[in-house]
Amino acid sequence: MKQHFSVLGIFLFFLFLFLFSCQRDMKKRGAPTSSSKAITKPVAPQTHEPKQKSSVPKILPNSPAPSREMDYKKSLASRGAPLHRARLSKRRARHMDLSRPMADLSEDKGNSLGTGKNEMKPKGPKVWKAKHIQEGAAQVKVGMGKFLQLRSIRVAVKIEGLRVRTMVDHVFYNPFSRRLQGDFKYQLPEQASIAYFAFYSNLHNNREVKIGDSTITLPDLDSKKLYQEPLEKILEKEKTPFGSPKVAKVVPKQKALKAYEEVVRRNIDPGLVEWAGGNAFTTRIFPLNPHSFSRVVLVYDQTLPFIEDMCRYTFHWPKNEKVDIQFTLVSHPQFEGKLNLHGVKVERAPGLLAYRLHKIRKEIKEDLVDYRYPPGKQEVIAGKDQQIQYYYGRLHPNLENIKDGKGASHAIFLLDTSFSQDGQAFELSMALMKKILESNPEIQKFNLLFFHIGSRFWNPKGWVENNPTNRNKLFTELKEVLLEGATDFESAFMALAKTPWIAGEAKNVDIFLLTDGQPTWGDTDLLRIGRKFQKALTYKANIFSYNFGLGNFNPDLSRLIQSLGGSIFNCYGPSQLEKVAKAHK
Incomplete structure (x- = not known):
């Protein structure tokens, strides 16, 4: 019997030592214990029950825990963070929408995305703009949140009535010390489609380039040739230090991926453009040589929206203030309208109207190009492509006398x-x-x-x-x-x-x-x-x-x-x- 009591005493002694050490560790971490004077009561889960009964239920925001939802919103508001842009917790981030454009990459040096914070407010009818879709936003992602630096763009706009063709010529710089492949992504405007895409990767320069350097400044475009000749022909004849282009074709996603993997094994660029859904297009470009420049040319066509008896063309500047910008807009004089840009050079010739601008981004006050012009009495254009005659027109029927019907109950x-x-x-x-x-x-x-x-x-x-x-x-x-x-x-x-x-x-x-x-x-x-x-x-x-x-x-x-x-x-x-x-x- 004494032996049993001695064993039991030893067991209780070690148990006491174990509990004492656990309590001491908890005190070091600041956790409350049952013996502490300041006892923290367990917090019961809150519920959002209405004070008075109602046949209409309280809205439950899309989460199984409404109380945590409200507390989360209050904490965001106290930090001054916009609710729809706030950084989510791991639980919330698992289901975040991966289709969104990369968020505010312009904070990184040399990157360019989207429009400025203060969107231009032109005179005339107020028009909504989808902020989450950043038209003209070009980026080359090279992995792990790293992007190439946009150094210059050359924009050429050719207006032909209700249809417009835009060329955006980008020059990117790879600041990294190794050869990379990148994902080029571009957000097209509404009702736009790609007409031409080319990638140049042959310009090497083992020094940090300065803005305005002649090696990356693309030549000015001749207004008359720009209006009379196809953009593709102008690019073919143009002499630049970038060498020969890799011209892409638009193909379905699976075909693009297969071709890319097969061609990259041969250490060349496959030249494929993939539709990423909505108005976004993406393509992988390779090789991106270390401390060198790459040129990406994108041409797209679009039908302009008809707003308050006017056609409206917009193009958003990059946010990076150091980007060298060349801008040229050409049209027939009958489509002369109002351009919001200051400091543009206007050229007039028989059958030709041109606007020119060449500045560093920080010298341009406006966040976007906004050109509005009358579409003409007859919105019809005609042309040939591969010896086939095409016509395009738009009608505006007068529906004012149509009476409202009756909707469902x-x-x-x-x-x-x-x-x-x-x-x-x-x-x-x-x-x-x-x-x-x-x-x-x-x-x-x-x-x-x-x-x-x-x-x-x-x-x-x-x-x-x-x-x-x-x-x-x-x-x-x-x-x-x-x-x-x-x-x-x-x-x-x-x-x-x-x-x-x-x-x-x-x-x-x-x-x-x-x-x-x-x-x-x-x-x-x-x-x-x-x-x-x-x-x-x-x-x-x-x-x-x-x-x-x-x-x-x-x-x-x-x-x-x-x-x-x-x-x-x-x-x-x-x-x-x-x-x-x-x-x-």
Whole structure:
């Protein structure tokens, strides 16, 4: 018996020593213990329960933990960080939208991306601009967050009525001490398509170049030749120190990847341009020799938007203040308009009007080129390509006498709350949604479907009466939504098709899709998603979508809406909200 007590005593002694050492370690780390005077009570999870019961539920921002969501937003606000641009935690970052352009790379020295912070405010009708789509933003990424430095650009613009051809000639510098391959990415304007792409990699110079150095300053373009001859011919005849170009072809993604891997093994550039979705194009360029220059030439065509009886052309300057810029715009005198740039040289000749500018970026006050001109009485152009005659025209029918029809009595709004919806796009979606509900009294009931990597209804129980009380509650709570996650279209459309209470009360539903139309999660084939949706439908769905301002045109989304028998409407400014809100009828 004594032996058992002695063993038990030894065991209790060592147990006491172990607990004592653990308590001491916890005190060193500042953790509270049960014996501490300052006892920290466990924090119960907070909930967002309304003070009064309501048939309309509180909006849950796209997260399973609303209390953490609100605390996260408050902490961001206290630091002065914009909610939709804030750095996400690891949990949130797992689902961030990877389709977005690289964020604010211009902070790195020598990099160039996007427009300046203070966008030009020209006189005339106010036009929205999609800020998250940075037209003209060129970058060459070489891995691990490293980019080549943009040293100069040469821009040539040729206006032919409603169609415009733009050449952007870039010179990049590789500051690294080894040969690299890079990913060149360019964001095209709305309704633009690539016409020519070339890569030059033969200029070597083992010293840091200075701005204005003759070895990288491209020759000025002759205005008359620029207007009369194709840009491709001018580039072929032009003498520069960059050697022969590798001219690219536009091919599908898988074919581009296969060809690239096969050709790079032979240590040459394959010259392939890959469509990256939306208006973005990308290509891998190789080789990028150490401490040397590379030249990338991009030519694209576009149909200009018709805004307030004027055609509008825009081009965004790079943000890097040290970039050498050459700009030339040529057109026929009948298309003379208003150019916002100061200090330009104007050239006039029979049948020719030209504007010239050659400055360092920091000497240019404007953040973008803005040229507005009348399209002419007849918007028709003609030309030959490979001995084939082509015609292109645009009509503006007068639809003022068409009376409004009658929409459905039930409506559902599909609201994209993914990370790709920047603050401006989300605010425009809310403004249009509010105007639709207020301007269409025939909408008796509605609901809202949020979607990012998943989807959920604002009121999961069913329809909500369209009255001022419910509308005010909705838009008050929408201000608390945090934009995060990727974009899953399949989840949203399947929720629309398979939710039983939708068809239980309504056989005809107007569906308003508010999104940029860039799927980045789940099935990304929008046409396949549309076929699945139609097959699963048990009611009549009228699909409507919208393009806000300039730079939001998405050909994939357009094809999806057309395949579903729906319509897409353009809304270029706040003055058009009233008309656009009724355009679906």
